[in-house]
Amino acid sequence: MDTEGRIWRRARGVLPLAAPVVFGALAEVEERTMALEARAFSAPGRQTLLRVPADRPVHRAIRWAAVLALVAIVVLRATGRLG
Amino acid sequence: MAIELSAVRYRYAGASAAALVSIELRLEPGRVVGVAGADESGKSTLCLVVAGLAPGVIGGRLEGSVRIDGVETTATRPHELAQHCGLLFQNAATQLSNTTATVFEEVAFGPCNLGLPVAEVVGRVWWALGAVGIESLAPRDPTRLSGGQGQLVALASVLALRPRYLVLDEPTSELDPAGTRLVAAALARIARETGAGILLVEHKTDVLAQIADEVVVLERGAVALSGPAATVLADPRLVELGVEPPAEVRLARAVRASGLEWSAALAEAIE
DSSP, X not given: OOOSSSHHHHHHHHHHHHHHHHHHHHHXXXXXXXXXXXXXXXXXXXXXXXSOOOOOHHHHHHHHHHHHHHHHHHHHHXXXXXX | OOEEEEEEEEEOTTOSSOSEEEEEEEEOTTOEEEEEESTTSSHHHHHHHHTTHHHHTTOOEEEEEEEETTEEGGGSOHHHHTTTEEEEOSOSGGGSOSOOSSHHHHHHHXXXXXXXXXXXXXXXXXXXXXXXXXXXXXXXXXXXSOHHHHHHHHXXXXXXXXXXXXXXXXXXXXXXXXHHHHHXXXXXXXXXXXXXXXXXXXXXXXXXXXXXXXXXXXXXXXXXXXXXHHXXXXXXXXXXXXXXXXXXXXXXXHHHXXXXXXXXXXXXXXX
């Protein structure tokens, strides 16, 4: 595969590889889909969580602070106060 | 209690010819039925049909009847079928969920999808790892295993759903002799200890000779030979059907061809 030179030259080198790569990926996706279906992937309802992460008040406060900070930055930026 | 296929004919979506025709098959719990045949004879399609993924997930047209313990697969949803009939493919890598950090979590993936209580999930995972004999792999990264180990993890992942039947599509085809021995030994143990009915598609007839009770040989989507494993695997028509007989059968023929007498004692001594 030609990896040097002008962009059209590199594209010409990549194109022949595109079909086998794409078709191979699609075939793999099909088999993985069936394998996951065979392991009840599409079962309705809530899944079991083996590890439930701790969620203390300080964690919740940080999450809310991050959301508020994001909104504040967007507003400040939109109103031109952030430069 | 059994998987029963009656007058089954299946055609893939968009295909002009049927991949399976006139299939009659019965698999009871505790029995191992081997399936052999040349490439394109319909073995993998049979696996998808028996497990209900064809036409349930991949489409196509199914005629006849496929029943698991008396219930038509076409009337059952895939996640419900998964709890009755587990399916294992050839390639261990494409069977991993790619969402887990350890083998333990990978095996727990199916039971977690069912929303079972954590204690039940943990119990099933240790049972499945024990049934396959890979408890020591529990903390390992599932993407960093050998082919044989990966296939055993995939097998344990299917077993954790506690299916009454297992459908295995050439589980040793991408394994070296050591990996093949690992998987074959695990299958023999599962058949013996869990009472699961196993449909085993396998090119390696030595594996079938080792663990199958009956063998079915497919040719162009139809059953060409069927019967007790020892009888079918010694059938002279096997080669014409594109299936290599087990080593013991080939050796016995070679011994007889050279004018010597083949005996069970000789076979045992060689083994």
